[in-house]
Amino acid sequence: xxxxxxxxxxxxxxxxxxxxxxxxxxxxxxxxxxxxxxxxxxxxxxxxxxxxxxxxxxxxxxxxxxxxxxxxxxxxxxxxxxxxxxxxxxxxxxxxxxxxxxxxxxxxxxxxxxxxxxxxxxxxxxxxxxxxxxxxxxxxxxxxxxxxxxxxx
Numbered sequence: 441x442x443x444x445x446x447x448x449x450x451x452x453x454x455x456x457x458x459x460x461x462x463x464x465x466x467x468x469x470x471x472x473x474x475x476x477x478x479x480x481x482x483x484x485x486x487x488x489x490x491x492x493x494x495x496x497x498x499x500x501x502x503x504x505x506x507x508x509x510x511x512x513x514x515x516x517x518x519x520x521x522x523x524x525x526x527x528x529x530x531x532x533x534x535x536x537x538x539x540x541x542x543x544x545x546x547x548x549x550x551x552x553x554x555x556x557x558x559x560x561x562x563x564x565x566x567x568x569x570x571x572x573x574x575x576x577x578x579x580x581x582x583x584x585x586x587x588x589x590x591x592x593x
Contacts (some may be wrong), residue, residue: 484567488545494538501531526593536581540574 458466476482508519522528548566551557557566585591 480567480571481563484545484548484570487541487571491538491542491545495542498535498538533578533582536578537574540577541570544570544573
């Protein structure tokens, strides 16, 4: 008898990392790329976790801005200058993408938590919206900011 868990004998798996499925197939205990085909819902799930991390970085920038504002007018003018620089605008655009991604993915989760949007077709649609819509929405938002004169280079 072979000691490989791929032989179909769960008893030979001493690692505990493999499990026999009801159809008799031996698979990893945790779903992995070897088990699942890639789907847009996986991308949406991963991006949601990434946006949480990026929002944390954005919170740091917000806290730094508040700290500089509390340090006086000179420090605040420095912060405004950095925020208005091309690099600062790039960071602002990125955080806007994060905001839209967070809101759209949160909406997707809210819909799913009510028991709706769980069919393959609706889950795919909601995930595609959550994955692809943040960038065009951020572009439209920043175009409106530039068009109204609230932001300039």
